[in-house]
Amino acid sequence: MLIKSIGRYFIFLGALFTNREKFKTYYKLVLEECVLIGIGSIFLVVLVSTFMGAVTTVQTAYNMVSPLIPDYVIAQVVREMTVLELAPTVIAIIYAGKVGSSMASGLGTMRITEQIDALEVMGINSISYLVLPKIVASMLMYPLLVIVAGVCSLVGGYLVGTLGDYITPTDYVYGIRFVFQEFSVFFALIKSVVFAFLVSSISSYKGFYTRGGALEVGVASTEAVTSSVIAILIADYLLAQLLVGG
Amino acid sequence: MIEIKNISKSFNGKEVLKDISGVFHKGIPNLIIGASGTGKSVLLKCIVGLIKPDQGKVYYDGRNFTDADINLKTEIRREIGMLFQGGALFDSKNVEENVRFPLDILTTMTASEKLDRVNFALHRVGLENVNKKMPSELSGGMKKRVGIARAIVNNPRYLFCDEPNSGLDPQTAIRIDDLIGDLTQEYSMTTIVVTHDMNSVLGIGENILFIYEGRKLWEGSNKDIMHSGVKDFDDFVFANKVMSKIREK
Numbered sequence: 001m002l003i004k005s006i007g008r009y010f011i012f013l014g015a016l017f018t019n020r021e022k023f024k025t026y027y028k029l030v031l032e033e034c035v036l037i038g039i040g041s042i043f044l045v046v047l048v049s050t051f052m053g054a055v056t057t058v059q060t061a062y063n064m065v066s067p068l069i070p071d072y073v074i075a076q077v078v079r080e081m082t083v084l085e086l087a088p089t090v091i092a093i094i095y096a097g098k099v100g101s102s103m104a105s106g107l108g109t110m111r112i113t114e115q116i117d118a119l120e121v122m123g124i125n126s127i128s129y130l131v132l133p134k135i136v137a138s139m140l141m142y143p144l145l146v147i148v149a150g151v152c153s154l155v156g157g158y159l160v161g162t163l164g165d166y167i168t169p170t171d172y173v174y175g176i177r178f179v180f181q182e183f184s185v186f187f188a189l190i191k192s193v194v195f196a197f198l199v200s201s202i203s204s205y206k207g208f209y210t211r212g213g214a215l216e217v218g219v220a221s222t223e224a225v226t227s228s229v230i231a232i233l234i235a236d237y238l239l240a241q242l243l244v245g246g
Numbered sequence: 247m248i249e250i251k252n253i254s255k256s257f258n259g260k261e262v263l264k265d266i267s268g269v270f271h272k273g274i275p276n277l278i279i280g281a282s283g284t285g286k287s288v289l290l291k292c293i294v295g296l297i298k299p300d301q302g303k304v305y306y307d308g309r310n311f312t313d314a315d316i317n318l319k320t321e322i323r324r325e326i327g328m329l330f331q332g333g334a335l336f337d338s339k340n341v342e343e344n345v346r347f348p349l350d351i352l353t354t355m356t357a358s359e360k361l362d363r364v365n366f367a368l369h370r371v372g373l374e375n376v377n378k379k380m381p382s383e384l385s386g387g388m389k390k391r392v393g394i395a396r397a398i399v400n401n402p403r404y405l406f407c408d409e410p411n412s413g414l415d416p417q418t419a420i421r422i423d424d425l426i427g428d429l430t431q432e433y434s435m436t437t438i439v440v441t442h443d444m445n446s447v448l449g450i451g452e453n454i455l456f457i458y459e460g461r462k463l464w465e466g467s468n469k470d471i472m473h474s475g476v477k478d479f480d481d482f483v484f485a486n487k488v489m490s491k492i493r494e495k
Contacts (some may be wrong), residue, residue: 018316019316019320021351025350025351046335110336110337113334113337114330114331114334114337115334115336115337117291117330117334118328118334118336120295120323121294121295121323121326121327121328121351121406122324122347122351122352123321123323123324124321124351144256174359211422217256223418
């Protein structure tokens with residue numbers, strides 16, 4: 001059953017690139033999706049990441065009890081956690097919950113109300129027309145959201161760290177810059193592109209093949225989030241092993 | 247003209263269509279009728295290619311649609327207009343965008359040419375000043391008419407209507423039937439209508455194919471339905487009280 005489903009998923013991905021429409025058609029659709037995904041998610045991303053940075057700062061400071069460890073290490077820990085995991089991975093899980101479920105339910109509703117059939121009858125490759133713009137927009141917008149999340153998380157940590165008297169502003173800024181490796185940001189961006197592809201393609205796949213009625217649309221939406229989260233976690237491990245593992 | 251030959255289809259071992267053949271002529275409404283669950287919509291979906299039949303072939307003016315490659319299939323599909331049971335209007339687009347959609351995708355018309363064509367199609371189905379309304383703001387009958395406008399906007403050679411009257415009041419249903427009949431004649435389209443509405447059968451049923459338990463049981467025109475001589479067909483026709491009274495008289 002799982003193998004059949006994975007096989008069907010790859011056939012679905014193959015159909016994205018066959019019998020496509022004019023470039024102009026996709027250009028407009030991608031822009032629409034970018035606005036929907038980017039603008040629609042920005043508030044949640046800013047809110048969650050700011051609090052994530054703030055909480056990470058407080059927790060790290062609380063656990064750093066040794067006088068031998070300098071205060072700037074708090075900021076260094078916040079930076080590493082934010083760049084490597086919190087911004088790309090945790091936000092990806094939230095992204096799956098918000099954008100993934102919306103994609104699955106949108107396509108599921110189009111399926112059960114015969115809107116997808118209407119496209120097919122007109123001779124339009126519905127997978128390519130409906131799903132390709134979502135995947136492209138997602139791969140363009142999610143890395144930007146990750147950058148915003150990273151910045152907000154560091155700013156959240158700074159505000160709580162300095163206002164709560166856990167760390168001085170000078171130490172925080174020093175810690176953020178201390179032995180900084182640019183590759184971490186590059187790694188985070190690679191992860192964000194992969195996660196964006198997984199969330200958008202899996203969610204679209206689940207929504208596209210919905211059968212039945214409103215109940216099944218709900219089920220497809222839930223399955224989209226569950227499958228996306230599992231895929232994100234597996235991909236996170238594989239990428240870590242591949243890019244920074246021994 | 248559309249010809250179907252020996253169409254069969256099963257779902258999970260259950261045979262839904264059994265060896266159905268028939269010819270649908272140009273310029274007259276062709277009706278596929280039968281009780282609910284007899285396979286009418288499945289047959290229609292096999293004809294338009296939304297469902298692949300297990301066996302049999304569909305020919306569009308002699309072109310084998312069933313075995314066609316993707317290019318020929320796309321070419322034929324771009325000559326098709328279809329009205330779905332619920333209208334199948336795109337929720338995110340307003341009426342004008344919905345009707346204009348096939349022109350945006352399939353033609354190289356200018357914006358003003360498209361607008362003229364959209365307004366013409368909407369006028370043809372008796373809808374004006376609704377261009378900017380969203381599908382959620384329309385009544386069932388209006389949705390169907392917008393669906394017809396979208397189906398005819400690109401001058402299709404083939405028009406398919408799946409239960410065009412379901413859920414409509416009798417007056418609107420008759421208007422929709424008349425519209426389908428008129429458009430078919432006017433544009434010389436090959437039209438197939440799936441219905442179980444006896445008003446449609448009497449009104450526009452010039453060529454009728456009766457499906458019973460997945461089989462074609464009777465074929466004829468609305469002039470012959472009183473004397474079909476087929477018991478299951480008579481049971482279907484005269485289950486309608488008006489038809490029954492007509493027969494008694």
